[in-house]
Amino acid sequence: MSKISTSDFQKGMFIKFREEPYQIVEFKHVNPGKGSAFVRTKLKALKSDKVLEFTYKSGETVEEIPIFVKEMQYLYKDKEGFTFMNNKTYEQLNLPEIIVGNFKNYIKEGQIYQILIHNDLAVGMRYPKKVNLEVIEADDGARGNTVTGAKKVVVIETGAKVTVPLFIKKGDIIAIDPESGNYLERSGK
Amino acid sequence: MKIWRKLKENPEFLQKYFLREKIIKAIREYFYQEKFHEVETPLLVPALIPESYLNVFKTEFSTRSGRKTSLFLTTSPEASLKKLLAGGIGNCFEITKSFRNGETGSDLHNPEFTILEWYRINANYYDLMTDCERLFRFIYKTIDNKKHNLVYQNKKIDIYLPWERLTVDHALQKYAQISLKELIDDEDKPYLTADKIRHVARKKGYQTSITNTWEEIFNQFFLNEIEQYLGNDRPTIIYEYPSVLAALATLKKSNPLVSERFEIYIAGLELVDCYSELTDYSEQKKRFRNEFQLIKNKKITTRTIDNEFLDALQYGLPVCSGAALGIDRLVMLFTDSVSIDEVLLFPFSEMLDNKK
Numbered sequence: 001m002s003k004i005s006t007s008d009f010q011k012g013m014f015i016k017f018r019e020e021p022y023q024i025v026e027f028k029h030v031n032p033g034k035g036s037a038f039v040r041t042k043l044k045a046l047k048s049d050k051v052l053e054f055t056y057k058s059g060e061t062v063e064e065i066p067i068f069v070k071e072m073q074y075l076y077k078d079k080e081g082f083t084f085m086n087n088k089t090y091e092q093l094n095l096p097e098i099i100v101g102n103f104k105n106y107i108k109e110g111q112i113y114q115i116l117i118h119n120d121l122a123v124g125m126r127y128p129k130k131v132n133l134e135v136i137e138a139d140d141g142a143r144g145n146t147v148t149g150a151k152k153v154v155v156i157e158t159g160a161k162v163t164v165p166l167f168i169k170k171g172d173i174i175a176i177d178p179e180s181g182n183y184l185e186r187s188g189k
Numbered sequence: 190m191k192i193w194r195k196l197k198e199n200p201e202f203l204q205k206y207f208l209r210e211k212i213i214k215a216i217r218e219y220f221y222q223e224k225f226h227e228v229e230t231p232l233l234v235p236a237l238i239p240e241s242y243l244n245v246f247k248t249e250f251s252t253r254s255g256r257k258t259s260l261f262l263t264t265s266p267e268a269s270l271k272k273l274l275a276g277g278i279g280n281c282f283e284i285t286k287s288f289r290n291g292e293t294g295s296d297l298h299n300p301e302f303t304i305l306e307w308y309r310i311n312a313n314y315y316d317l318m319t320d321c322e323r324l325f326r327f328i329y330k331t332i333d334n335k336k337h338n339l340v341y342q343n344k345k346i347d348i349y350l351p352w353e354r355l356t357v358d359h360a361l362q363k364y365a366q367i368s369l370k371e372l373i374d375d376e377d378k379p380y381l382t383a384d385k386i387r388h389v390a391r392k393k394g395y396q397t398s399i400t401n402t403w404e405e406i407f408n409q410f411f412l413n414e415i416e417q418y419l420g421n422d423r424p425t426i427i428y429e430y431p432s433v434l435a436a437l438a439t440l441k442k443s444n445p446l447v448s449e450r451f452e453i454y455i456a457g458l459e460l461v462d463c464y465s466e467l468t469d470y471s472e473q474k475k476r477f478r479n480e481f482q483l484i485k486n487k488k489i490t491t492r493t494i495d496n497e498f499l500d501a502l503q504y505g506l507p508v509c510s511g512a513a514l515g516i517d518r519l520v521m522l523f524t525d526s527v528s529i530d531e532v533l534l535f536p537f538s539e540m541l542d543n544k545k
Contacts, residue, residue, distance in 0.1 A: 018394060029294045030412065036242065036405045038412055055412040057405055060396050150200060165198045185190065 003061045006039040012126060014046070014065040014118065017054065021046040021065050023124060030055070046123050049098050068117040069126065074107055082107065084115055084122075093122050105160035106131045106178040130175040132187050133157050138170040191543060192535060205524045205532050208332060212520060213284060215331035216305060219324050225307065226281040230269035232288070236495040237261050238268050238437070241483035244290035245490050246300075261492055262288035265513060266306050267437065268498045271466070274308055274509060275501035282307035284516065290490070296528040297458070297518065299537050308511040314449045314465045317510045318426050321453055321461055322352055325424070332523060341456035341522055344421055348455075353425040357411075357447070360427060365414040369431065369446065372407070379446055380404065380433035404433050420454035427452055437473070438464030458522055463512035470503040 004015075013024045022043040030038045037058035044051045056062075072084035072093070081096040082104070095115070097104060103125065107113070114126040137155035150166045162176055164183045173188040196202050220227065235258060237245060246262040263269070265287050273281060284305050292298035309316060325348055329339065339346045358369040372386040373379045383403040390397045390406050397406060419425040428451035432440050435448035449465035467473055477494060484491060520532040530536035 028296060029292075030297070031242065031292065031295075036402070036408060038408065040412065053413075053417070055409060057396075057401065057409055 002064050002066075004064045005061050006056045006058055008064075009039060009041070012116075012124070014067050014116075014123070015043075016063040016065060017043055021118065021123075025051060029058070046118070065118060067123070070115045070117055071112050072115045073112050074109055076109060077104075084113065087112075095122050095125060099124055102181060103127055103178050105181065106133060106156075106158055106176060108133070108158060127178050129177070130184055131178050132173050132175050135164075135168060135170055135172045135174060138168060138172075140169050190539075192539065195539075196534070202531070202534065205520065205526065206534055208524055209516075209520045209532065211332045212328055212523060213516065215328040216282075216284065216324070216516075218331070219327045220282045220307065224280065226278055228270070228273060228278065228281050228283050230263075230266045230273070230283060230285065232263050232286060233260050234263055234269070234495075235260055236493040236497070237264065238498060239477050239480040239484055239492065239494055240264060240436070241480045241487060241489075244292075245492055246288050246290050247490050247492070259493060264289050265304060267511070267513070268495050270306055270308055270511070271506055272498065272501045274310065275504055275506050280307075280309050293538060296530075299517065299529050299533060301537060302529075303516040305514040305516055306511060308466075308509050310507045310509040312508075312510045314428065314451055314463060314510050317463045317512050318352075318354070318428075318451060321426070321463070321512065322348075322424075328519075329523075339455075339522070341458070341525055342527065344456040346420070346456050347423050350423040352453075353420075353423055355419075355425055355427050356429045357427060357431065358429065360415050360419075361410070364418055365410055372403075373446065376446065380431065404431075407431060407434075416454070417457065420456055420458070424453055424455045427454060435467075435476075436464070437467050437476075439467045439469070455522055458518055460518050460522065461512055461514045463510065465510045466506065466508075468502065468506045468508060470499065473502050474499055 009024055009027045011024060011026065015022055015024060022045055024041055025044045026042040028040045030040050038055050039058055040053065040055045042051055042053055070086060072086050075083045075085050075092070077083070081094050082100050083092055083094050085092045093115070099122070100107065115122050116124040116126060133156040135154045136157050139152060151163050152166055153161050153163050154168060155161055156174070156176070160181070162174070162181065162183050164174060168174060168186060171189060172186055175184040175187045176182065177184055217227065233248075243264050245264060248260050248262070250258045250260045266283050266285050270281065270283060282305065284303065286301055287304045288301050289298070290300060292300050307320075309320065329348055337347060337349060339348055355363075362368050367389060370376075372389060374382045374384050380403045383401065383406060386403055386406045387397045387401065390409070395406070395409060419427060429441060429447040430450045432446060432448045435450060438448040438450040441447050441449050451463050452459055453461035477499070481494060517529050517532055520526070521529060524532060526532050530538065
């Protein structure tokens with residue numbers, strides 16, 4: 001195990017917090033009023049999936065938990081969760097829905113994803129910064145809602161709904177931030 | 190994404206800006222009604238108040254003949270406004286830009302931000318608490334006079350209820366089960382050593398080292414155990430900060446362990462910082478020397494000390510209280526925005542990204 005400082009924090013990193021393994025879901029720098037600097041984190045417990053908040057003094061050290069990344073192909077979803085396969089060894093493993101989180105709306109069968117392994121257990125997956133997905137349903141004549149601006153809701157190939165600008169049409173490929181579910185840009189037709 | 194394209198595709202950013210316009214207009218109206226003078230002070234100055242907890246922007250002025258002088262962007266208009274107060278301007282306010290270097294990677298900071306500062310003479314921090322309540326209600330009424338509750342990140346805040354007033358000591362007792370006195374080694378020389386607070390921190394499960402200052406450990410308590418409870422159904426005025434965090438505030442006469450300073454929290458956002466201004470020249474000079482030493486130790490950008498500010502204090506700053514309010518954060522509150530980037534037309538981080 002290696003010691004890291006708060007300045008090495010990265011989203012998705014796994015660390016030990018009070019002797020238990022956690023994943024850093026979010027971190028922000030805060031400078032309260034008059035004084036020193038801190039790093040506010042949201043930590044997700046690997047065992048219970050509960051999220052807690054903790055604020056570190058800037059420069060505090062924590063133990064990083066070693067995680068291996070395996071590239072695996074997404075096969076299907078069933079009651080157990082999401083099944084992935086290693087295309088070289090044909091080994092399969094299952095990620096429960098709760099760990100896949102919001103990404104379940106943007107995951108596509110047959111695609112390769114990075115699965116995170118700790119002690120031979122799948123503990124998470126690495127979200128790409130953006131995913132490109134096809135729009136399969138769009139009201140091309142929509143005028144949008146004048147209060148919220150010129151926006152409409154379309155359905156993408158995974159079945160999820162995304163709010164997009166009016167010029168997006170059925171058949172367009174759009175880039176989405178899988179973490180927030182926000183539309184980023186039109187990436188192709 | 191390019192700024193203009195973002196605005197074109199996401200007109201809600203413009204809507205938020207239009208609300209910002211209304212908020213700023215309301216602030217001006219409030220202070221005009223109170224017969225305050227609106228002043229303008231320089232952003233580019235040859236010297237600053239030494240604040241070791243802030244990093245600054247430094248630049249250079251050169252004359253035609255090539256002679257060079259260091260200049261700085263102001264971290265707040267405080268020094269200039271106090272010079273005007275010493276010069277006899279009376280009650281005054283300013284809405285201006287301020288600059289703090291290195292403040293990125295946060296939803297609440299932009300290196301360049303908009304600040305409101307106002308000073309009321311012959312007033313103490315209690316008078317400014319009332320000012321804050323009245324100002325917020327005035328703005329809220331002006332921009333949205335129908336609703337009673339303000340909703341921020343699913344928290345319902347009633348700003349018409351009397352605001353919660355809580356001292357830091359009470360907050361410590363209420364939420365962290367410890368009193369301020371139990372954290373202080375020696376009441377005659379408080380905050381110099383940190384043995385007791387370090388002991389408490391260890392018992393609570395925090396990591397501490399011998400190099401941690403009292404103030405650092407206290408702030409970690411505050412952020413982990415107190416801040417989340419502030420301003421959740423009505424705004425909270427949290428006041429009388431430990432004197433080590435006094436900055437330019439005067440100490441409380443009946444209890445010099447604390448200073449006459451308060452902050453306002455609404456739905457987790459820290460919006461206002463206020464104090465009864467320190468008018469004691471020798472005390473200010475002592476604190477400056479301290480801060481100057483800390484700046485040297487921290488190896489951050491050195492800055493020229495504003496001696497004219499000390500002169501103004503020596504000449505005589507009228508008894509007064511002043512407050513600073515982050516206007517960008519206020520707009521975040523009223524537009525239910527999570528990040529400061531959502532309420533700026535030109536967020537700093539996006540401008541840097543677009544340059545690449």
